[in-house]
Amino acid sequence: MLRWTCFFILAVSCFAQFDPEGAHVDLYFPHLADGGPVKDQWQTSFIFVNPHPSIPANVVLSMFADDGQRLSLDLGGGGASVQAVTVPPLGSVTLHSAISFATTVTGYAIASSDLPLQSTVLFRRIMNGVPQQEISAAATLPSTQYVSPATRELGIAIVNIYDVPKNFLITAFDSNGATAGTSVVNLAAHAHSSFDLSDRIPSLPASFTGSVKITPSTQATDEFLAWTLKVDGLVTASLPPGRLEWPISHADRITLVYRKLLAAAPAALAGLDINNVNLNAFGVATLTISPEQIINALGRPGFVQIDLSLSQLISDSPSELAFIVGHELGHVAQLQHGSTLTAADGEHDADLFAMTLMILAGFDPYGGAGALAKLSMASGTPNLVAAMFDDLPDPHGSFNARLSSMMSTLGQACAQSPVSGLCGAYKAVIHPNFPATAPF
Numbered sequence: 215m216l217r218w219t220c221f222f223i224l225a226v227s228c229f230a231q232f233d234p235e236g237a238h239v240d241l242y243f244p245h246l247a248d249g250g251p252v253k254d255q256w257q258t259s260f261i262f263v264n265p266h267p268s269i270p271a272n273v274v275l276s277m278f279a280d281d282g283q284r285l286s287l288d289l290g291g292g293g294a295s296v297q298a299v300t301v302p303p304l305g306s307v308t309l310h311s312a313i314s315f316a317t318t319v320t321g322y323a324i325a326s327s328d329l330p331l332q333s334t335v336l337f338r339r340i341m342n343g344v345p346q347q348e349i350s351a352a353a354t355l356p357s358t359q360y361v362s363p364a365t366r367e368l369g370i371a372i373v374n375i376y377d378v379p380k381n382f383l384i385t386a387f388d389s390n391g392a393t394a395g396t397s398v399v400n401l402a403a404h405a406h407s408s409f410d411l412s413d414r415i416p417s418l419p420a421s422f423t424g425s426v427k428i429t430p431s432t433q434a435t436d437e438f439l440a441w442t443l444k445v446d447g448l449v450t451a452s453l454p455p456g457r458l459e460w461p462i463s464h465a466d467r468i469t470l471v472y473r474k475l476l477a478a479a480p481a482a483l484a485g486l487d488i489n490n491v492n493l494n495a496f497g498v499a500t501l502t503i504s505p506e507q508i509i510n511a512l513g514r515p516g517f518v519q520i521d522l523s524l525s526q527l528i529s530d531s532p533s534e535l536a537f538i539v540g541h542e543l544g545h546v547a548q549l550q551h552g553s554t555l556t557a558a559d560g561e562h563d564a565d566l567f568a569m570t571l572m573i574l575a576g577f578d579p580y581g582g583a584g585a586l587a588k589l590s591m592a593s594g595t596p597n598l599v600a601a602m603f604d605d606l607p608d609p610h611g612s613f614n615a616r617l618s619s620m621m622s623t624l625g626q627a628c629a630q631s632p633v634s635g636l637c638g639a640y641k642a643v644i645h646p647n648f649p650a651t652a653p654f
């Protein structure tokens with residue numbers, strides 16, 4: 215029993231990539247602050263933790279000033295607006311701002327990583343050289359709404375992520391849910407603003423306790439970055455993330471799923487004894503996220519295309535999205551390899567490759583059925599799914615045929631090295647109440 219337990223732990227820790235909640239490849243930090251007079255200074259620190267057991271993460275951190283222009287911030291190596299770091303497997307990198315500005319400078323930061331990272335930003339307040347307190351916040355994603363507990367002195371930071379000016383509405387609600395005041399914040403392209411709630415709604419009583427909602431004031435689908443901070447005199451506290459979980463930030467999710475699967479590809483290909491395919495070399499399979507108003511996905515030599523509309527159809531399931539992305543990566547691998555990888559039929563072969571990648575990357579392969587079922591459902595509506603979806607002449611028939619063989623596909627994926635050991639391990643962790651006969 216002990217040996218099996220050890221094997222499961224080894225298998226899961228070596229291959230399956232489960233990430234901490236909130237880990238992402240696009241990391242948005244809606245606020246930063248550095249410097250000030252010696253009597254009252256701020257320091258910002260960024261911490262990146264790589265949960266992957268074997269692959270280093272390459273991160274590019276970009277800093278922006280309040281006006282949206284690049285901000286040259288000294289993070290220990292002299293001033294620069296872009297900082298590239300590599301985070302070792304299971305390692306971490308911490309960057310402290312050098313407190314170099316004589317007047318406090320504020321702004322925001324955005325990081326991009328080729329692997330999901332857990333990331334935290336710390337704000338330290340230092341008075342006359344003595345640290346007074348520190349507040350932490352996790353990196354976030356853009357959203358169309360933000361909700362937060364509020365008092366009169368609530369600290370709010372907002373970022374306009376568009377390259378045109380946008381307006382955002384701040385509404386304060388009292389503890390009974392009645393509107394206590396509103397204010398519109400106008401932000402230039404890529405601009406950042408930080409203020410106290412009382413700066414914007416001075417009519418709020420000193421004892422105000424309630425909540426705040428931030429929304430776009432003109433176009434309901436406009437996304438923005440936000441962060442709030444509880445302030446009570448000199449005492450401050452972080453507040454829970456308030457971005458709306460729904461609707462999903464699709465471009466960020468597609469990128470996350472794509473990069474996780476890409477990281478798992480070398481192990482999958484090595485397990486299949488395929489040496490002439492390197493999906494992990496960026497530029498071999500580049501990701502195109504298309505805004506076209508029809509549902510489609512493609513995998514062709516050199517690139518994978520995933521439509522935003524397809525991610526929106528799949529909606530709230532990263533595992534279902536992973537099946538689609540993995541399937542398209544399967545087609546790219548087939549084209550690079552010059553033949554199919556595991557099965558004679560190209561579509562079945564790409565499905566098998568997708569499920570293999572999903573298991574290695576820490577997604578649930580049952581999501582494959584969800585993705586195909588949604589495509590099958592949508593393909594009954596004219597002009598909703600591309601007539602040549604995935605370059606298939608008869609996508610609807612293909613979805614249904616693949617759906618009916620999905621369980622045997624899963625069984626085949628679980629029978630292949632390097633996935634075979636993982637399937638038992640995964641089943642024990644993810645589906646512990648499934649019967650012994652289930653392949654996964």
Ligand SMILES: [Zn+2]
Pocket residue numbers: 541545560561564604
């Ligand atoms: Zn296909």
